[in-house]
């Protein structure tokens with residue numbers, strides 16, 4: 001049994017990610033108590049019914065009272081307003097974090113509202129599913145997944161270390177990264193793939209007059225996977241593309257150039273170019289499998305939390 005790292009965890013937003021944190025933090029005895037809140041009365045009621053928190057309160061301000069760890073788990077676009085609202089109510093010395101999928105804008109837009117006497121350490125657990133809401137979460141979501149912390153340059157090392165310990169105990173592998181670098185990396189590994197999925201499924205849908213039934217009937221393999229990704233929460237993804245505009249546009253530009261090159265190869269019947277390209281990408285897939293990142297789709301329940309997590313080395317940039 002772990003010794004709790006924090007007295008009171010405040011969760012603002014209890015959807016897939018917030019509820020998974022609540023479940024895992026309880027399972028691992030990482031906090032003495034959890035106070036939670038969500039925007040709608042329906043979600044707050046469901047959080048209470050599921051027993052995800054010791055206290056469910058109505059406002060963000062009430063949620064953070066007396067909390068030594070605050071994690072904001074709402075869509076990226078809503079984070080700055082939440083920061084503004086909770087700022088006057090935060091306990092001195094508290095660690096304030098989030099789980100947003102974009103980090104540069106969070107660091108700047110949340111950071112500017114928060115008082116100097118708290119430790120603001122943004123985080124992004126790179127784990128999820130296409131499902132939303134408090135019922136969708138599960139305690140094992142973060143096991144063997146990355147959690148990227150993007151502390152500001154002047155962050156308190158002990159606070160960063162403590163938050164890293166928390167995420168390690170939830171089963172994640174922790175990495176420290178510069179926020180803008182995070183956004184560039186995630187633009188190609190996560191944001192662009194989602195944009196492609198949204199595009200393909202939309203394109204297929206527009207063919208409906210002619211072939212819709214065939215699209216559904218023969219949606220084996222590739223297309224079916226795209227439909228799952230394209231089922232991801234529209235609010236969350238709208239906010240991600242708005243908040244990570246520059247990096248996504250940069251990656252999209254490169255992607256379009258590569259699509260043009262492949263288009264040309266197909267048009268010219270250049271089998272050699274196509275084969276070379278596909279052989280290269282096959283090798284990338286092999287590399288992903290070799291480093292153990294080929295876990296079941298987007299972190300569905302597949303793994304178990306260790307009874308007593310082994311201490312992990314504190315990962316830092318240096």
Ligand code: NAP
Nearest residue numbers: 013014015016017039040043074076078100101128132133
């Ligand atoms: P979710 O299941 O849809 O839950 C979102 C929560 O935020 C709900 O409690 C919702 O309250 C609340 N909320 C929504 N809009 C709000 C607003 N405008 N103001 C205040 N609260 C609001 O979402 P999630 O998947 O947990 O995602 C939460 C965060 O995690 C996002 O920032 C996302 O980028 C990040 N993230 C998601 C994934 C993923 O795969 N899903 C992975 C990593 C990181 P109500 O239920 O009352 O509306």
